[in-house]
Amino acid sequence: MIAAGSFLGFLLAGVPISFALILLALVYIAVTGNWILLQSFPQQLFGGMENYGLLALPLFILLGEFMNAGGIGRRLMTLAMATLGSIRGGLAYVNLVANMMMASILGSTVAQITIMSRIAVPEMERAGYPKDVSVAITAAGGLLAPIIPPSMMFIIFGVIAQLPIGDLFIAGIVPGVMMFVGFIAVIAWLGRKHGFPATEKMPLRARGAAVLNALPAALIPIVIVGTILGGIATPTEAAAIAAAAAALIGLFIYREMSPADILPAFVSAGRNSAVVLFLIAAAQIFSWVITFENLPAMVAQWMQSLTTSPILFLLMLNLLLLMLGMVVDPIPAIILIVPVFLPVAQGVYGIDPFQFGVIICLNLTMGLLTPPVGTGLFTAALMSGLRAERIARLIMPFLASIALVLILLAVFPSLSTALKDAL
Template structure:
């Protein structure tokens, strides 16, 4: 009954946040406990009373400052200087730049949008097929959810009540593995599509590009270094990096004026308001399903299906793959985490950090799958390529993601080892 109600609300076009609130109200009414409505406002606003949530608007603001200050373009230039002279050099450059951007933006759609403006025209100019260039750029966006900072990690950490800094650390090694596997996919695509060899970059030009990019590279170094070193929380590191991005864009690169800074604040505020309202609705929904003992019901059902943690994770991955095809990652996390995380941890003994990395990576792949595929259609629109064609070209990268997911399921130290080593 509850699932049908939620589906009906989505079908009539109700936004996901309002659908979650309406569903919570329906569940309270049908449970026969209308007294819970008295706690409704408190639970709604209580979902935002979390210090870790401050990191979310700050990282969104950082992405706006980066875009306005020319930092993304410098990262692309230094990647060209380092890798551009090998066969398929610009394809590798695209992925390296995507990895650098992922360590700053943390948002797949934002990353695809920026890199489509920077990388695709340059690749097409040097002889790469446009559709393949757009596909590589879109696939690089899948690095965003697990290379810190990650917007999805922040949301997962808030809902799961886990330290966001530890989640960031848990994503570093899987992110590097995914990056290496993507390099292998690009090498295979280079052989198949006969990628051109870029012009050799002179040593003086390489040194100049590296010098120009040093201030831009400083931003991810500050973010990751302060978190790993225990100097700052993710929220504090995002604030410091945002100030640093203003100083670099305004006074070093001189591409950002005061009106750009004000516009960045406005855009970041609007984007943050939408996400935070959704998280508040999620907190309300989580409270209601916990009160109605839904995690225990799901736990009993799953134990009747399988007692194996591996089979459980396989079922979760299949479910997430389907869910990611029809909804965006943030609402999917909101729906999945309150129900399945207690089962994963308490019944199957799965570490919550391992579960978080697997969930975030799986749902981000859904951004590039039809029929919803926000990232897929954003890349298709930015690159002027048919979405159906793009979906076919991205398939090898999906195979790579599935391979990495299998590694994360079979070898928990890939997500837990770095945290354990740092303790």
């Protein structure tokens, strides 16, 4: 209890979560007097990063850097506009489709919202859409990034839970499509409420030129998903291939990227990767501590006293995750939740770990757009110049559709496991 209280105190004092997790282990060693554990402390810390699957993380981040520098995101938006832009409220649907294509490349909500805010929101404003609604649709579309492969959250969950990351990617496809369909329904409702304008039909020749121009950009998500699903490459290898392809496309096809942009992209990717990887190393320390505390067994006993139903367990867990996601970013939340609740879900309730992982990651994405933390929400507010509270209110229907998907995933496990098992 002293260790747990110290950890809470560190967080309230503003200590970064990674350092708080390491300090927690040191406090536990001091309180219990198990000084012999200090001998394995460095091994536990570095052991958290000794996982081949983690190599995919910096490679996908590098892919995002190359994609941004090479103008690939803008061309994916043009491709979506060429296929969907001529219907009423077309730009809103274009925004969502482009977000879905970007999600299959970036895997990061904040990066996706940043890029799409620059590309989609100005276009929607010029077409007569309310700015706040345009920003809300763009921010909501960013929630597809942590679910549709490749997903940074799936990579981290797979490392902590020791599950195949490629199988996690496959397990997220159907829930990601369900989210997309739910968002389409919300946009249709918003279109009737706000009277979205119809965009002019693009001439056939211009539409063909837009599609041809965007084909190289569209190859990147196809390469990622296709090589993983086809068993041709692991997620790590697919990330490396896609990053190389993005660099070549930006350099030699679109020519918006120069050789001088390569080194800054590597530096930025390395810096961002270091932050996440150090957090994962600290997570190993946290898992080590709670194993000694026998916390999973205590939680299992407590949960069994409340319910013996797997569905009720998942619904209660969803409520807990929703509250946790409001105050903690998704990656630290995964690190805190998985070592404690995954053994309970598997050992006590017989829940498939892939179903559990999809529900965990999908639920915690909601926290990206909910105050008071909501990094995605505040990114959208910063990029648009609007108040975060105004955007949060308009995002509520999208969050409600995610809640419905979560209930369906809890009741019907096959939604997250059938495709994986079939492949």
